[in-house]
Amino acid sequence: MSQLNLKSIKNQAEKEIKKTENLTELEGIFKKYLGKTGVITQVLRSLEKLSKEKKAKIGKEANELKKFLKLLFEQKTQAFKEKVKKETEESEWLDVTLPGKKPVFGHLHPLTLARRRMEEIFQSMGFSIVEGPEMETEWYNFDALNIPKNHPARDIWDTFYLKTELSRSENEGEDEATASSPTELSRSENEGEDEATASSPTELPKEAKVKMKTKFSSPGGLLLRTHTSPMQVRYMEKNQPPLRIIVPGNVFRHEATDYRHEFQLFQVEGLMVDREISVPSFKAIIGEFFRRFFKKEVEFRLKPDFFPFTEPSFDISMTCLVCAGKGCSACKNTGWMEVAGAGMVHPNVFKNSGLNPKEWRGWAFGFGLDRLAMMKYKINDIRLLRSGDLRFLHQF
Numbered sequence: 001m002s003q004l005n006l007k008s009i010k011n012q013a014e015k016e017i018k019k020t021e022n023l024t025e026l027e028g029i030f031k032k033y034l035g036k037t038g039v040i041t042q043v044l045r046s047l048e049k050l051s052k053e054k055k056a057k058i059g060k061e062a063n064e065l066k067k068f069l070k071l072l073f074e075q076k077t078q079a080f081k082e083k084v085k086k087e088t089e090e091s092e093w094l095d096v097t098l099p100g101k102k103p104v105f106g107h108l109h110p111l112t113l114a115r116r117r118m119e120e121i122f123q124s125m126g127f128s129i130v131e132g133p134e135m136e137t138e139w140y141n142f143d144a145l146n147i148p149k150n151h152p153a154r155d156i157w158d159t160f161y162l163k164t165e166l167s168r169s170e171n172e173g174e175d176e177a178t179a180s181s182p183t184e185l186s187r188s189e190n191e192g193e194d195e196a197t198a199s200s201p202t203e204l205p206k207e208a209k210v211k212m213k214t215k216f217s218s219p220g221g222l223l224l225r226t227h228t229s230p231m232q233v234r235y236m237e238k239n240q241p242p243l244r245i246i247v248p249g250n251v252f253r254h255e256a257t258d259y260r261h262e263f264q265l266f267q268v269e270g271l272m273v274d275r276e277i278s279v280p281s282f283k284a285i286i287g288e289f290f291r292r293f294f295k296k297e298v299e300f301r302l303k304p305d306f307f308p309f310t311e312p313s314f315d316i317s318m319t320c321l322v323c324a325g326k327g328c329s330a331c332k333n334t335g336w337m338e339v340a341g342a343g344m345v346h347p348n349v350f351k352n353s354g355l356n357p358k359e360w361r362g363w364a365f366g367f368g369l370d371r372l373a374m375m376k377y378k379i380n381d382i383r384l385l386r387s388g389d390l391r392f393l394h395q396f
């Protein structure tokens with residue numbers, strides 16, 4: 001090993017160390033020169049073969065070179081570490097004085113708010129909350145409510161009838177597997193309807209295909225319930241009076257829409273049955289509901305009306321709160337908004353529920369929750385409620 005060799009090792013190592021761009025590269029060079037099998041280590045090992053004088057001279061120089069390179073590595077390592085630290089500090093710098101980003105909170109829909117409030121109020125008056133099917137049989141929607149086939153009262157509500165191929169295929173003795181055939185959502189039999197009801201909303205498809213696997217055993221065909229009143233009979237069939245229930249839920253009508261009419265709406269049915277029930281007790285409960293729902297006295301009136309399942313029947317109207325009774329588009333300039341139909345339960349409804357009409361008396365109501373929400377939040381167009389327009393919804 002000559003002096004010249006050590007000098008060229010030194011020059012080469014210095015050059016390579018200088019060229020490194022990161023710690024990983026530097027570690028590789030360190031191993032190459034100072035590792036267990038590195039160049040300098042091998043030089044030191046080969047000394048044994050040299051004479052005593054050469055061993056002392058070259059050994060000293062090789063050790064000095066080792067020291068020198070170690071120092072060089074340490075300095076370069078330190079430089080790299082500082083560079084990384086500086087870069088990290090710069091990229092992760094955080095201005096703690098900046099204001100934070102506000103999280104966006106969701107909130108309840110006005111119909112949900114109105115429904116919850118209504119449920120709370122009636123629950124506190126001893127009413128239970130029950131729910132029923134949105135897909136209903138003709139029997140419960142009409143017949144059981146004293147509305148026989150061909151009765152003109154069926155024309156009150158324009159109905160979405162469901163023609164099921166399921167029921168047909170079952171009648172023909174087909175097995176369950178084929179029973180999931182499409183159900184056609186089509187217009188009612190009353191093709192000869194008058195001009196007023198024929199103005200169906202354009203956004204509704206004439207025919208829609210619905211997959212259905214449910215098996216119905218009740219007499220009659222299927223439909224989307226037009227009101228929540230079918231739950232009167234469904235509930236009384238299974239529960240013995242005295243009873244107090246409310247039934248919140250969606251109902252569907254094939255209707256043209258306007259400021260206070262929707263083709264899908266939310267109703268809340270009420271039913272109270274006992275031995276001594278009268279119209280004044282009904283009026284008292286409705287008055288209490290209004291007071292608590294609107295948090296003030298509101299003027300309301302019962303007007304005679306006709307429903308085949310109640311006798312006497314009436315509708316409940318209240319002062320329009322959108323215009324404070326002055327008249328607006330929501331109330332059709334009358335100053336009044338009809339919010340419910342109601343009446344004393346008809347004896348035939350008790351009979352169809354398996355109860356003795358001589359033993360029991362009851363009253364029932366069906367509130368339009370959409371209209372109550374309109375009144376509570378001063379919404380002048382019912383169609384806004386299901387529009388999904390965030391500019392509207394953000395106000396609640």
Ligand code: FA5
Nearest residue numbers: 227229261262265338339340341342343364365366368
């Ligand atoms: C009925 O649906 C009866 N089932 C109510 C009833 C229950 C009567 C129990 C007697 C005993 P009516 O079709 O009037 O009645 O609807 C009741 C309420 O629902 C109306 O007063 C109104 O507030 C609301 N409503 C009815 N149709 C619509 C519609 N297309 N859009 C918005 N709200 C409606």
